[in-house]
Amino acid sequence: MLMRKVPGFVPASPWGLRLPQKFLFLLFLSGLITLCFGALFLLPKSSRLKRLFLAPRTPQPGLEVMAEAASHPLAHEQESPPNPAPAAPAPGEDDPSSQATTRRRKGWLRRTHPTGPREEATAARSSGVAALRPQEESIPFSFDFSAFRSRLRHPVLGTRGDESKEPQNVVRTQREKVKEMMQFAWQSYRRYAMGKNELRPLTKDGYEGSMFGGLSGATVIDSLDTLYLMELKEEFQEAKAWVEESFHLNVSGEASLFEVNIRYIGGLLSAFYLTGEEVFRIKVIKLGEKLLPAFNTPTGIPKGVVNFKSGSNRSWGWAMAGSSSILAEFGSLHLEFLHLTELSGNPVFAEKVKNIRKVLKKIDKPFGLYPNFLSPVSGNWMQHHVSVGGLGDSFYEYLIKSWLMSAKTDMEAKDMYYEALEAIETHLLNVSPGGLTYIAEWRGGILDHKMGHLACFSGGMIALGAEDAKEEKRAHYRELAAQITKTCHESYARSDTKLGPEAFWFNSGREAVATQLSESYYILRPEVVESYMYLWRQTHDPIYREWGWEVVMALEKNCRTEAGFSGIHDVYSSIPNHDNKQQTFFLAETLKYLYLLFSEDDVLSLEDWVFNTEAHPLPVNHLDSSSRAGG
Ligand code: DMJ
DSSP states (O other): OOOOOOTTOOOSSTTSOOHHHHHHHHHHHHHHHHHHHHHHTTSOTTOHHHHHHSOOOSOOOOHHHHHHHHHSHHHHHSOOOOOOOOOOOOTTTTOTTSHHHHHHTHHHHTTEEOOOHHHHHHHHHHHTGGGSOGGGOOOOOEEOHHHHHHTOSSOTBOOOHHHHHOTTOHHHHHHHHHHHHHHHHHHHHHHHHTTSSEEETTTTEEEOOSSBTTOOOHHHHHHHHHHHHTTOHHHHHHHHHHHHHHOOOOOOSEEEHHHIIIIIIHHHHHHHHHHOOHHHHHHHHHHHHHHGGGGOSSSSOOOSEEETTTOOEEOOTTSTTTTOEEHHHHTSOHHHHHHHHHHHOOTHHHHHHHHHHHHHHHSOOGGGOOOSEEOTTTOOEEEOEEOSSTTTHHHHHHHHHHHHHTTSOOHHHHHHHHHHHHHHHHHTEEEOTTSOEEEOEEETTEEEOEEEGGGGGHHHHHHHHHTTSOHHHHHHHHHHHHHHHHHHHHHHHTSSSSOOOSEEEEETTEEEEOSSGGGOOBOOOOHHHHHHHHHHHHHOOTHHHHHHHHHHHHHHHHTEETTEEOOBSOTTOSSOOBOSOBOHHIIIIIHHHHHHHTSOTTBTOTTTEEEOTTSOEEEOOOOOOOSOOOO
16 A cells, blocks of 8 residues: 655654554455465365465374384273274375374385375376265375285286196186186176176076165175186276276165175275276275274174164174174174275274274183174173184184285284184094094084084185194194095085085084085085185195086086076085075185186285185285285
């Protein structure tokens, strides 16, 4: 403002302003400042200006920082918080400007790095993120995918050494046959049920079920990595496009924490690690956040069911009248939740599963065994039923796989696994009069002399864990794995269809057979071929490929229908009676394990990958880059 000098006028200030004018000027100035500051809040989260002027919140460390935090003496004293849903990372959380922050986060900075808005937008466009709706776009970290791939010991799909040597070889033909089965299963699903959770091949329609809280496309998500592995490129693109365009997370039903975790979270994690496509990373983190309210319990042991709309949780009505969480369910989250933290930079996921481990370590175990029912309120066992089959199975699997996935650094998981296995061997293991080794079920000291189909995964698990057992036990575990797998094969061989029943018994002179119709069904389950695959990789004994091929033939004969594969009601009837369901795990697991059985060992090498309990490969956390760059 320009003031003209008037003679005789005594200026009110050195700038020649009178008091009212000065007041007005200051008023104008302060208004301007308030306006500018207020405008900062309207800038996008990633804006540099915003990061500069607005203080960052607490940084979000990754896995390594979690380890530091967990080893802090005070960390163990703290009561579990009431498990609030995680807040979205605040602006500035990816700002490494503070020295202290940089030091604390050096671990995850190895794998993630902040990006500016332009890079984010470009990456989003090139990887399909542009198709995400606004609320699904806000992951402020990026993952250093090429650094991750450079740490792998083997090309993801192997070097295909055998193919060039012998183009006509039998194994290649067998592998191609399994690929054709996958193609048929996928195309049938796509034709009659695309976007639904499962295909019903007899009625030629789709089925949603009630386990997934309103989420759709379980077959799509469960199939992604198998399609990729088998190089069914067109089919993989169809599946990916569906995820980009039609896989919506704004659902509001009740979901099984376990099923959503092993199928959807596992499937999306694998799809990301195999392809580096951002759409999978973003969706999996958002879906992971929706599962967190399940952990809002006094002990932090999650309940089995989470309500996506209200964020409430409950236990299954059948689990001790709604009072218990199930060992296999809350014990099969560890692998996926560590990877959710790895890919998001958000420690909350890892914290949840580390707390489960802490509760389980502390609690008394009858004879060293882990019963299947635990109260998420008191943290006490609710019934002394122990099983390596249904209700218990994948808890044991996740202990040994946590050890392997941590690149053999998670000593706690290793110790818990071998101690549990010793207790199982002492109290549950039996040999039938006919010489078949089996793992019975234990009810407060009394044995049920039966094995479920689900328990047949244990041959593979024990083989996988044999290498890291005490030296004097290694050969013993290898033999035990082979014997259990042989018993499971017997349950197939003794049926008319050459497929195994849901449960088989060892009493009244009958061995490895179901004793009633209600246990005689086969629903395309994978556990037996899963063990064949691990035993093959460990021993290269051709018997496992022979047995695997018997399964392929039996599936073709009894389960293939005009419009996909179906389970059957009675494995002892030579006239198949189909159940009208193509289970998602048939595409995720059964066909994948069969394909791997007829592949070279460096295809999804066990040095680089562990399979979650739905057969989704998750990478080992190699700490160095001394290996070849992954292909
Ligand atoms: C799959 O969903 C998983 O393997 C789970 O651990 C057990 N049941 C089915 C397959 O039988």
